[in-house]
Amino acid sequence: MFGNLFIPERQADSIRDIDFTAEYESGFRAVIFDIDNTLVPHDAPATSETAEFFLMLRSIGFKTCLISNNHEERVKPFADTVDSLYLTDAKKPSRKSYRKAMKLLGTNLRNTLFVGDQLLTDVLGARRLGMHHIMVDPVDPESEPDHIKFKRVIERIMLFGRKIKRISKKDLKKREE
Numbered sequence: 636m637f638g639n640l641f642i643p644e645r646q647a648d649s650i651r652d653i654d655f656t657a658e659y660e661s662g663f664r665a666v667i668f669d670i671d672n673t674l675v676p677h678d679a680p681a682t683s684e685t686a687e688f689f690l691m692l693r694s695i696g697f698k699t700c701l702i703s704n705n706h707e708e709r710v711k712p713f714a715d716t717v718d719s720l721y722l723t724d725a726k727k728p729s730r731k732s733y734r735k736a737m738k739l740l741g742t743n744l745r746n747t748l749f750v751g752d753q754l755l756t757d758v759l760g761a762r763r764l765g766m767h768h769i770m771v772d773p774v775d776p777e778s779e780p781d782h783i784k785f786k787r788v789i790e791r792i793m794l795f796g797r798k799i800k801r802i803s804k805k806d807l808k809k810r811e812e
């Protein structure tokens with residue numbers, strides 16, 4: 636009834652399983668990230684590892700932007716630590732912040748990749764706009780407030796039995812060999 640709106644284009648266990656060099660080679664030039672449970676556990680600060688991850692992305696050639704439904708006081712310190720563009724109060728699945736992020740990045744729907752952990756906000760917003768995206772498993776499901784835990788139940792029901800391309804570490808390893 637809703638077509639593919641609630642089906643992620645690709646899935647990955649985590650951001651570490653995504654081969655960003657291959658994504659760059661396939662034409663992507665910017666990555667837009669959700670923060671909570673995509674990059675770190677819900678409400679956790681950016682660590683030195685997170686900062687290194689963003690350095691790695693920049694060394695490949697990527698520009699980055701964070702879009703979060705969370706507020707300035709949560710998002711700005713995080714963005715400062717990883718040295719990324721950011722947008723707060725994004726109201727995903729609204730398409731507005733995805734569009735605004737592309738404007739900041741100077742990229743378009745062909746060369747911008749979105750990475751997020753929630754079906755009903757992150758994936759739905761990207762789908763509505765037609766933006767390429769990867770849905771990652773939540774970093775720490777236990778860190779989530781109850782209303783998000785409830786949405787996870789709905790996600791599981793909506794994705795039950797669906798065949799979705801899952802990026803695996805094996806692909807990454809194969810490339811490194």
Ligand SMILES: [Mg+2]
Nearest residue numbers: 669671672752
């Ligand atoms: Mg999230």
